[in-house]
Structures are given as structure tokens and as C-alpha cells.
Amino acid sequence: MPKSKKPAGGRPVKNFDPRYASKSGGSRKPRWSRDDRAQRGGFDSRGSSSHERDDRRFDRDSSGDRPSTGGYRARGGDDRRFDGARGGAGRQDGARRFDRDDRPRDDRGGRRFDSDNRGPRRFERDDRAPRRFDRDDRAPRRFDRDDRGPRRFDRDDRAPRRFDRDDRGPRRFDRDDRAPRRFDRDDRAPRRFDRDDRGPRRFDRDDRAPRRFDGDAREGRAGRGAPNDRGGRFDRDARGHNRFDRGAQGGGRRFDREGQGDRRRFDRDAPHGGGRFDNRAPSASADVVADTATTEGARPQTAGERAWQERRDAPQRTAQQEQQIDVVHERLTAEAVEAAEVEGQTFGDLGLGDNICRALADLGAASPFPIQAATIGPILEGKDVLGRGRTGSGKTIAFGAPMVEALLRGRDGGRRAFGRAPQALIVAPTRELALQIDRTVQPIARSVGLFTTQVYGGVPQGKQVGALKKGVDIVIGTPGRIEDLHAQGKLDLSEVKIAVLDEADHMCDLGFLEPVQRILRLTKEGGQKLLFSATLDREVSALVDEFLKDPQVYEVAGEDQDSGTIDHQVLVVDQRSKRDVIEQLADRGGRTIIFSRTRAFADQLVEQFEDADIRAIALHGDLNQAKRTRNIERFSKGRISVLVATDVAARGIHVDDVDLVVQADAPDEYKTYLHRSGRTGRAGREGRVITLIPRNRRRRMSDLLKRAEIDAPFRDVTPGDPLITELAG
């Protein structure tokens, strides 16, 4: 349209509706008189999109004559203008316009075809001349554009650079994948669905046959009977009740600290059958201790247990002291839910609404998994819940779905109020995990009209703040950015009535605990608190004591390493040959994650692999968030099959079909071992974990494996050993 090229500058800025000006102010009709402009003020309040703005403008001007203007609209741009003036003539401002539009009326046809008429009018306006001058200025700009040609040529030079990089081919493929994603981003729903596909895959695959054979696994365990340092056992007590009570087999490890006022016990008579903390009944606690003492009396105490007792009996134990050792925290007693009990249950049975159930089905969660069946009810009742379920066992839905349902039920009249403060908060230890949780929770929330947003660092905060300004219901993020935005007054947590800590025990690690405590203190007092982790143990006591009331602990019976499909191997290698062995392990087709203790070593390994023509990428905290996100994306898309990561990827991160986890450095904590190895063996598939240790670490490793309840052969290997290649599959 020619008119769209008319300069817009002639009109005083103050008369611009910024909504128009922002996109194509030049398309404005230049004929309006000042009176017209004065009249326009009241029309601007109505929204407009970029399409056919002139029409809309006229609609407003002649709002009373819409039907008639509608008929003219079809004719063309000039008609519209004229109609608009004409329409206005019929109204209060008509007189003014007629003053000016008299001629045009008579010459309507001419006006349309005769652009000369417009010329003089423009001259009448002082503003228009400068506009034309501006146009002149544009020409040189076009010349500049011509200059861009050579620049593009420069860009062509970049191609060879890409060739230099081995990754170039796949990168282009990745870029192709990104385009649709961006498009998805515009339509957040589809995007989320795409992302959601990942979540559901996890859950679907978690529907492992082996797990459902949990009963068998449990029996196997009980039958094995070998004490281990962890001591947590699913067992039946004298009354035939299922109980999972560390104290029952490892009394020495029981967390009751008499004399310190820190008595807790599992109260199996608690309502809902949930395990629970009880700090208020010391005498009862003593009873339980006595009871378990007789039960386990015959079993000799292990060295680990004695160490635990010593620590337990120490007058004062600081969090730091506990951190310095691979502490086996008292495993929380809990209500163990039998997988068999869940058979035939639906999410609807558990109290979730139809929309949420549909959203879950879309996610691939057709029916609830044990941990979900265990926690959804109590969460809907408003209980403070501690959930322990193996990574990928459906914990995200176990807290996410009932959280959404609870928010929905509690929603008062003002739904979706602009700028409303979030009512729920989910905190995760890493950004990748926060993003992953959002992929699952967001579609559930959206199914009932609730909104989520991620609040984590490493990315510009503008988008996050924008979402918060508009108003969201659920915030999912990491501690740093949450505190940051709160300090800036951009995140109001005072209305948060449900707070979730994923990987809760990890969130209680040194360095994490205090920020998490500060954040929880900002939430609504008396709000519901949910703590989840695959390795939930007494480490969360600091939070439980302060924030949870009558917490219920739930887990799935028999869900342990024995019930998995992971083969564990320990390779004893000479320190000097370590890298060669790792390289030999990495030189395989399958998807592999290699864990390194430090970022630097992770980078070194990637470099080494590249030199050996093994395509690999790194994932650690020294990378900027864009690289982190991109790298894990490339890995999960299968573009690159070897990921070398620090423990940033140890917890929660789900990638399909990882069939080998290599621990280039052995973990210090048994929990780290469990989380790292939990990256493989998913979906009931075979997975293998290979841990490399130096000779002098055999004893330590053996102790750690006991605590993790894992059996693994130790083998001495040297580089080139066919066994290595064999294990790498």
C-alpha cells in the first residue's frame, strides 16, 4: 500500500498511539486535521493489532456507523480514509471534518485516483516537509545496505570455519530443530507440549516391569538379610505391618538422640498411615527404640554403625561435621506403598480433576505410579509430605499434579488477576532441573488455566520478570535467582501457600541450606511444604524442624537398587592410565555420560576425546547457561553421544537411553553414586555404571557401595584391556 510509505513524522508525537507507532507509524493517514486528532484521543483506548490498522481506526472514529463503514472497507485503502471522514461527519465531530473535507466529499472519486490532491494538503501542514526530507535521508541508508553485500561475503568466510569444527554438520541439524522450537515458543502451549513429551517419556518408561516386581525385590532383600551401613530395610514387623525403618535393623543408626531433645519416631498409628516425625513424644520414642533394640539385638554391629553411634552420641554435631564424612543420615521412617496396591487406580480416584487427568494422560502418565498414589491424597488434604521415590519414578507428578489441583480448589474469585503473586513455589538445585520440572508441571497447570514461570539464573531476567508482572501461579526456580528477584522486589513470595523442594536432601547441603531456609521463610506462614528426593534422609531435619508440621513420609516398597536393571562395575586402574581407560570406554556407539569431579577435568576429557575423534561435549557450571542448555539438548537429541559432566548433571536430569555411566572420579557420597547411576537403566532397559578408582581407594569404594546397597565386582585393568571394550558394550 502506497500510503503505508507516507512519512509519519509530520504528526506530533503526542498524537501517536504508541501501539501504532511502534510497528508502522508510517501507515497513518496524514490527512487529519488537528481537530481530528483532538477527537482521536478517546479512541485510542481500544486495542488494535498490526493488521489493517486504518480500518480499525476508522471503525473507532465512526463507531456508530460501523455497518455502513463496513461496506466501504472492502474497497481499498483510500476509500477507507474517506469513509472514515465521512463516517465521522455523521457524528458530533462531523462538522469539523466537514469543514475540511468538503472538497474531498465532492471529489471523492478524484481523491482516490488523484494523488495530487494530497500534495497541497501536505504542504499546508508544516510538519510534512521535514518528513519528506527524512525520506531523502533514507536513500543513503540504502547505500549502506548495499555495503552489506560484502559483509555477507565476509560471512561466507565463516563457512570454512565451521568445517574446521567437527560438529558443524550436526549443528546445522540442531539449528533446524531450533526453528520449530522458536515457533513453539511463540505459542507457548505447543512448545510446552514438546517439552512435555520428554517428561512423559520418563514417566512412561518408569513403568518398569522390574519395579512392579517390587514385591519380589523386597523379599529378596529381606532374604538377603545382610546388614549394610545404610540399614534401611523394608520389612515386616512383628505385627505383620509393612514398615521401612532403618532403626529396625540398625538401631545404632537410629536418629533418636535422647538427651538432646531430638527424638523422632515413626508413628505407625498416625492418620493416613503415613510415617511421621514426632518430636513431642519422647517416651513413645524410647519405646520404639527399645522395641527395635530387641529386634536387632542378635546382629553384630558394623564398623560403620559404630561410627554412626559415635557421631550420634557426640554432644554437638554441626551440619559441617556431618558433611565432612559420607554420612549416612538416618533414613526417614515411612509408609511404604506397595506397587500392587496401586493397580487399577486412576488419577481421578486420587482426587484430581478431569482436566488434570487429561493433561497427565497427554504427558504419558495414564495411571498413577506408586509414589504418586501415595502422595497425591495427603497433599490434597493439605498435609506436609515427604516423598521418597527413585529418580524418574514420577516424583514430579507426585507433587506437581496435586499442587495444581490444590491451587485450583483454593482459587478465590479473582482468578488470573494481573500481577497476582504466585501461590506455589518449586525449588530445585540446578537450572536444568528447574527447566525439566517446568516441562512437566506447566502443561498440568495450563490445563486448568494456571500459569507457571521459571526463575533461574544464567539467563536475562527480563522474561522472567515480565511473566511475574503479568502474574503467574507457580514459580519454578533455583535459589539464587529466586532470592535475587525477591530482593529486587520483583518476586512476591508472601502468597506462596505450597512450597516444594525437589532433591530436598541436596538442598540441605552446605551452601544450599541457608538460601533455601531464607526462601521458605518468605513464603506464607503455615503454608504447605513438600520435600521430595530419591535419597530423602535425615539431612532434611533442619528444614523439617522449622517448616513442617506433622510431616508424613511416603515411599515405594522395594524400590531400591536391587530392583533396577543396572549393572555395576568397578575398574581399578593405575592413576597414569586413567585417561586412556576412560577414552577406551567413551569410544563406543551408545549414549554415555561421564562424570568428573571437577569442571576442569571434564573439559580436559572433552579435549582429549576430540583429539581421539570421539565426539563429546561438556556440561558444567563454568559454561554459560546458553551452552549448558544447548549441550544437554544436543546430547538428549542424540547429536552427540558422549556427555562429560560434573555433578550438575548428577541429579534429576533425564536423558533417554543412556546405557552407560562412567564415573571418571569416584563419588565421595553414596547418594551421589545413586544419583549419578540413576541416569541410566531407565525404562526397564539395561544400563551399566562403571566406576574408575585408584588402587588405594578400593576400601573406601567398597564401603560406599555397601551404603548404596550395591554389589559390584572390582577388576584390575590396564589400557587396551579387551575387558574395557567389552564392558563398554
Add this chain to the structure above:
DNA sequence: AAAAAAC
């Protein structure tokens, strides 16, 4: 040692 904030 790693993780978690920085427009």
C-alpha cells in the same frame, strides 16, 4: 569440588 545471582 560442585552447585546456586549478576540487568
